[in-house]
Amino acid sequence: MASINARGLRKAYGKTVALAGIDLKVEEGRILGLIGPNGAGKSTALQAVLGLIPYEGHLKVLGRDPWTERDALMAEVCFIADVAVLPRWLKVNDAVDFVAGVHPRFDRAKADAFLAKTTIKRTSRVGQLSKGMVAQLHLALVMAIDAKLLVLDEPTLGLDILYRKSFYDSLLNDYFDHTRTIVVSTHQVEEIQHILTDVVFIDRGHIVLDSSMEAFESRYAEVMIGPDRIEAARALKPIQDRQVFGRHILLFDGADRTALAALGEVRTPSLADLFVAMMGGGEADERQTGVAA
Amino acid sequence: MTDAPSHPLSSTRPFYWSVRRELWENRAIYFAPLAVAGIVLFGFLFSLHGVPQAGRVLAGPKPGPGATPADIHAYGRYTMVLLAPQFAAAAILIAALIVAIFYSLGSLNNERRDRSVLFWKSLPVSDRTAVLSKAFVPLVILPPVVFVTMLATQTITMGVTSLVLAANGLPPAILWSRLPSAAAMIVGLAYGLVMLSLWYAPIVGWLMLVSAWTRRMTFLWAVAPPLALCLFELLAFRTKFLWTLLHSRLVDGLAAFTAGGQGKAPIHDISQIDPRPFLTDFGFWGGLIFAAAAFTACIWLRRRREPI
Numbered sequence: 001m002a003s004i005n006a007r008g009l010r011k012a013y014g015k016t017v018a019l020a021g022i023d024l025k026v027e028e029g030r031i032l033g034l035i036g037p038n039g040a041g042k043s044t045a046l047q048a049v050l051g052l053i054p055y056e057g058h059l060k061v062l063g064r065d066p067w068t069e070r071d072a073l074m075a076e077v078c079f080i081a082d083v084a085v086l087p088r089w090l091k092v093n094d095a096v097d098f099v100a101g102v103h104p105r106f107d108r109a110k111a112d113a114f115l116a117k118t119t120i121k122r123t124s125r126v127g128q129l130s131k132g133m134v135a136q137l138h139l140a141l142v143m144a145i146d147a148k149l150l151v152l153d154e155p156t157l158g159l160d161i162l163y164r165k166s167f168y169d170s171l172l173n174d175y176f177d178h179t180r181t182i183v184v185s186t187h188q189v190e191e192i193q194h195i196l197t198d199v200v201f202i203d204r205g206h207i208v209l210d211s212s213m214e215a216f217e218s219r220y221a222e223v224m225i226g227p228d229r230i231e232a233a234r235a236l237k238p239i240q241d242r243q244v245f246g247r248h249i250l251l252f253d254g255a256d257r258t259a260l261a262a263l264g265e266v267r268t269p270s271l272a273d274l275f276v277a278m279m280g281g282g283e284a285d286e287r288q289t290g291v292a293a
Numbered sequence: 294m295t296d297a298p299s300h301p302l303s304s305t306r307p308f309y310w311s312v313r314r315e316l317w318e319n320r321a322i323y324f325a326p327l328a329v330a331g332i333v334l335f336g337f338l339f340s341l342h343g344v345p346q347a348g349r350v351l352a353g354p355k356p357g358p359g360a361t362p363a364d365i366h367a368y369g370r371y372t373m374v375l376l377a378p379q380f381a382a383a384a385i386l387i388a389a390l391i392v393a394i395f396y397s398l399g400s401l402n403n404e405r406r407d408r409s410v411l412f413w414k415s416l417p418v419s420d421r422t423a424v425l426s427k428a429f430v431p432l433v434i435l436p437p438v439v440f441v442t443m444l445a446t447q448t449i450t451m452g453v454t455s456l457v458l459a460a461n462g463l464p465p466a467i468l469w470s471r472l473p474s475a476a477a478m479i480v481g482l483a484y485g486l487v488m489l490s491l492w493y494a495p496i497v498g499w500l501m502l503v504s505a506w507t508r509r510m511t512f513l514w515a516v517a518p519p520l521a522l523c524l525f526e527l528l529a530f531r532t533k534f535l536w537t538l539l540h541s542r543l544v545d546g547l548a549a550f551t552a553g554g555q556g557k558a559p560i561h562d563i564s565q566i567d568p569r570p571f572l573t574d575f576g577f578w579g580g581l582i583f584a585a586a587a588f589t590a591c592i593w594l595r596r597r598r599e600p601i
Contacts, residue, residue: 052414086409
């Protein structure tokens with residue numbers, strides 16, 4: 001059974017269309033990165049999945065309708081909607097007690113073990129913790145829940161790189177076990193590329209890329225090319241052309257690997273570069289053309 | 294339908310923890326009445342020096358027909374010296390009412406304001422459980438807090454006054470004969486608080502509704518529209534129907550603390566406790582229906598309102 005199955009999922013706020021009828025299927029045991037610029041509809045899509053907002057179209061999460069069966073769904077789904085949504089007055093111990101009290105799938109020992117690895121004092125209030133520690137506390141609570149689907153909406157926004165790295169390391173090492181499904185949206189694309197199994201780019205309410213990481217790696221290629229071979233390379237129709245230290249880095253979609261290898265060293269592009277190539281749109285292209293001319 | 298959870302929870306557990314959660318956040322629920330009790334007792338200590346003199350006067354005969362107005366006035370003043378601490382305990386009730394007002398106004402607004410509603414909603418606690426646990430605090434938790442605090446305060450003031458009287462060779466009955474029986478005090482207070490809670494339920498419902506509906510300035514939104522409607526009615530129709538309704542809702546509940554629920558003399562005996570004036574009052578039942586409708590609307594709104 002697919003963890004998430006959306007067909008024609010649409011959401012409009014007045015005249016503003018946040019989601020223009022997207023189709024999305026996330027199978028069990030995948031880690032999906034949902035990537036898009038601000039206002040692309042990422043959060044709206046995740047809110048619909050979590051039953052936080054009404055929507056149009058067909059949507060099933062773990063086989064349930066998230067809007068009408070939200071209470072039952074929340075026993076199996078967990079989410080971190082934002083950094084720092086834990087209330088400032090809440091004590092660390094009380095937070096653990098509360099989740100243990102209301103959640104049938106919460107494993108207190110697991111939360112305790114995770115918290116023991118941090119410098120968080122159990123008697124502190126959330127308001128006394130640093131932003132990174134709040135994220136650690138939230139993650140400790142969420143990871144101790146045996147949820148089938150974990151949704152993370154910008155979970156590391158505003159954290160420094162050390163906390164961001166340890167956040168995703170913990171998630172991958174201590175939580176993910178190939179039966180759970182994780183959906184994560186973030187701006188920090190590079191940092192999560194290596195943990196994803198699937199990626200979706202979303203822009204202005206539309207899905208512009210929906211691919212597994214294996215397919216992404218075989219489909220897209222990046223070649224660094226000296227000025228002498230640039231015309232030959234351009235004949236292969238790169239989707240992006242950028243210059244670094246006088247050399248060109250060309251990004252190709254579905255080009256023949258052997259033909260590319262003849263031009264220079266072929267690499268798998270970063271999601272961030274592909275993201276810029278696809279989303280940067282006209283503006284970036286014009287800039288590149290200007291430089292090239 | 295639902296998969297079996299890894300360990301089953303009774304359906305009341307989320308409610309129990311939600312109520313505890315409310316008390317973690319709003320410690321004023323018990324601290325404010327305790328603080329006021331402390332102030333009452335502190336003031337009482339300073340009034341103790343007047344007790345022997347008052348006791349000596351009150352142990353004598355009541356001012357007869359031939360007494361001068363000054364004598365009658367002095368006698369009344371000495372009665373007050375003895376009884377004032379018992380009435381000061383009413384300040385605890387006032388503190389509790391203020392706490393209840395601000396608690397209700399914040400109940401569904403604060404969690405949206407600090408976005409923590411997104412955390413609470415990530416857990417399997419339904420909006421109904423969340424809203425009802427919030428209504429439970431002022432309506433069911435606060436009255437016993439007031440009851441215990443008031444009774445303890447009155448027991449201390451009565452006990453200490455009795456001791457001071459006895460130490461000065463005066464019979465403590467000087468005090469006790471002027472107070473309701475212990476049974477009437479305890480039962481009357483408990484009964485009055487239950488009735489007051491039911492009478493004020495629609496106010497809690499309205500305040501929580503405002504809290505769920507508005508983004509900010511909850512107090513203004515709670516107070517201004519009803520007053521504006523009263524003013525409109527007065528100007529447009531020259532009637533005061535709404536104003537009477539509002540006024541009755543604010544003060545009539547206090548009649549539960551009086552003999553026969555008539556709003557005149559205080560209860561001196563258990564037999565004077567009479568719920569009939571309330572149970573036969575349309576306003577009493579209408580208020581409860583309004584409260585139920587308001588809580589239902591709160592549940593609906595909590596489902597749909599976004600963080601501010």
